[in-house]
Amino acid sequence: MTTESYAAEQTGLLIVDPYNDFMSEGGKLYNAIKETADASGMFDNLRRIIPAARASKIQVFVLPHHRSCEGDFDGWQHMTPFQKAGVPGKAFEVGSWGGEFNEEFGPKKGDVVVHEHWAQSGFANTDLDAQLKQHGVRKIILVGVIANSCIESTARWGMELGYHVTLVRDAAAAFSAEGMHAAFNVNAPMFAHAILTTDELLAGFPTTADAATA
Template identity: 75%
Template sequence: MTNNTYAADRTALLVVDPYNDFMSEGGKLFNAIKATADASGMFGNLRALLPKIRAAGIQVFIVPHHRSHAHDFDNWQHINMFQKAGLPTKAFEVGTWGGEFNPEFGPQEGDVIIKEHWAQSGFANTDLDLQLKQHGIQKIILVGLIANSCIESTGRFGMELGYHVTLVKDATAAFSAEGMKAAETNGPMFAHAILTTKELLERLPS
């Protein structure tokens, strides 16, 4: 299914990792993504997109990263590089402001909050596929963070599971310009559509 329409009853918006540590000034990772977020216009585009998505009757799914706890990775055999790098900062630490959802971009009443993913894919070891199927979803639209890790991994996994995948290239950010370039390069390998916020808004149901 590669058409350009987004029927409200078969489409979902996936907002990936909308934590204060990423999306709020003063968050532990805010400065790390700020340059690319400013360049893409991510914050302004999310402000334009989220109300229109909800008004169109499209279901919003919040796809959060695992919140850090003490001793999370003790005795793990294969901790990945990102998990290891995050140990000193304790990003998204449970019980802290940074581990809470950003009030503007996080869940609102009626949104579905998915179980936390441990690494990059919002599908791996979570209930995302089950929740999408139970809601009759065939098309997923991805926004949030990080473009070349969690967004890409979730999109790839979704494609493999048979979903129509849309990337919104100016509603995401990365830790570097190179990361954004990597996402741009890899996107056409798995996404059925790569749109700007403006282009997506033009395709939403009335």
């Protein structure tokens, strides 16, 4: 059982890339993550974690990937393999259904939508650090996709900036089982302060009564 606790006024839940293209059936990348999402139970666990965070008055932050537009990478010298692969498929395309937030897992009123990240880290060239500081957040919990890219990169950067970092192994997905293993079993123990299951995480959330008096 976890010994971690998450005071609402110091904790932020970071939902990474909750686009239809990732998290809705028919999305361009849905089938690519479905196997690991089903294996981890990500979708059902997000359905537990996100409402529980809001009920506990934990601030929710949505970290969206850059949405594709024509000519995005014209003149770029150092595109990543994922960026190169994404150009023909136009994942998260502006104006498309796939580039909209999933109705269940995307932002609601009161959530903070951070500026879009171009590559992997939700901190790089965005306002995430400023938003966390303005909301008094010292502990960040990361859920969503992709475990061994955007989640891992954001978590590492958060650790370097002095945040307490929690990863939730059954509330994430990747493009392969190997990616999940690398993220949570090989790399995360080098930088994350807590690597929990959904049950362990929720056990550390404030109770509804605590939230009501906060």
